[in-house]
Structures are given as structure tokens and as C-alpha cells.
Amino acid sequence: MVKGSYVLVLHVSREISLKVGKLGWFTFRPGEYAYVGSAMNGLEARVARHMRKDRKKLFWHIDYLINDPAVTVDDVIRFENKAVECELSKFLRRYWKVPVKGFGSSDCNCETHLYYRGPSSKYPLRRFLAAPS
Numbered sequence: 001m002v003k004g005s006y007v008l009v010l011h012v013s014r015e016i017s018l019k020v021g022k023l024g025w026f027t028f029r030p031g032e033y034a035y036v037g038s039a040m041n042g043l044e045a046r047v048a049r050h051m052r053k054d055r056k057k058l059f060w061h062i063d064y065l066i067n068d069p070a071v072t073v074d075d076v077i078r079f080e081n082k083a084v085e086c087e088l089s090k091f092l093r094r095y096w097k098v099p100v101k102g103f104g105s106s107d108c109n110c111e112t113h114l115y116y117r118g119p120s121s122k123y124p125l126r127r128f129l130a131a132p133s
Contacts, residue, residue, distance in 0.1 A: 004043045005085045008035040008050060009075035009125050010066065020064045026100050028065065032074075032120045034092055035062050035104060036113040038085040047076050061104045062114070077126050088129070089113050095128075 010033040017027045037060075039046035049056065050066060051073060058064055065071055079088070089110045096115035104113030117125075 001041070002043045002080050003040045004078060004080040004082050005036070005038045005088060006043065006047060006079065007077040007088060007125065007129065008037070008062070008066070008073055009033075009077070010035060011072050011074050011120060012068075013070045013072070016068050016070050018064055018068060020061050020100065020103065021058070023061065023100065023102055028099065029116070030119070032117045032125075033065075033099070034096060034115045034117070034125055035065075036085050036088045036092065036115075037062065037104065038083060040083065043078060043080060047078070051076075061100075061106075065114075074120075075124070075126060077129055085113070086110050089115075091129075 012028050012030050012033060014030055015027060017025060019025050050062065056063065058067065066073060086108050092115040093111065096117045098112045099116040100114055101112055
């Protein structure tokens with residue numbers, strides 16, 4: 001079983017407002033988002049779960065966002081056998097905006113694990129993270 005960290009590159013096509021678990025209600029502007037996660041008990045199974053659009057139980061903060069019809073997953077950047085979730089989050093924090101404090105980071109000291117870049121860039125995030133495809 002492969003474990004590791006990952007980044008979901010998301011596109012929000014229109015402004016949406018939704019409740020994110022116990023964090024409360026938030027408005028997400030159109031544009032590109034990056035969510036950093038880890039799966040130390042099965043990377044592929046976790047990513048596959050995120051990619052499903054069925055009526056799965058809303059467990060993680062990201063479930064609430066990616067289940068909205070206005071949200072698509074444009075890319076998944078995997079870091080196999082590496083526990084680098086917080087390092088990736090700190091890197092993104094230097095360049096991207098924090099749309100929701102505490103999103104996906106309830107088990108660490110990061111401000112968030114969700115980042116917003118605005119309208120999609122012609123420079124894909126994968127290029128900056130230097131991750132294999």
C-alpha cells in the first residue's frame with residue numbers, strides 16, 4: 001500500500017456559498033484552489049475517494065467543497081512515501097491566498113490546507129512543486 005501526501009488542484013467555476021462542517025458558512029470565489037492532504041493509510045484510495053462525485057459521507061472539510069457541482073478536480077499531484085503535507089502547505093502560503101482559516105488543518109499547526117490563486121494561471125502548480133506526473 002502506497003502512502004504519502006497530495007495536492008488537489010481545484011477549479012471553482014462560479015461563486016458558491018456552502019457550509020463546511022463545523023467551520024461554518026463560506027463563500028468561494030471562482031478560480032483555482034489547491035488543497036493539501038495526506039494519506040498514510042492508502043494514497044490511491046484517498047485520492048479515488050476525493051474524485052468520486054457520488055453521495056459519499058462528508059467527513060473531511062474538502063468533501064464539502066469538492067461535492068459541489070461548480071467544483072472540478074483539475075489535477076492531483078502525488079508525493080508517494082513522503083509525509084510532506086505541512087511543508088507543502090507552508091510553501092503554498094508564500095504565494096497563494098488563505099480563503100478559509102482552519103480548512104483541513106485541524107490536526108496540525110498550519111493556518112489552513114486550502115489555498116486560492118484566483119483565475120487559473122497559465123503556469124500549472126505541478127511545475128512549481130516539481131512533482132512527477
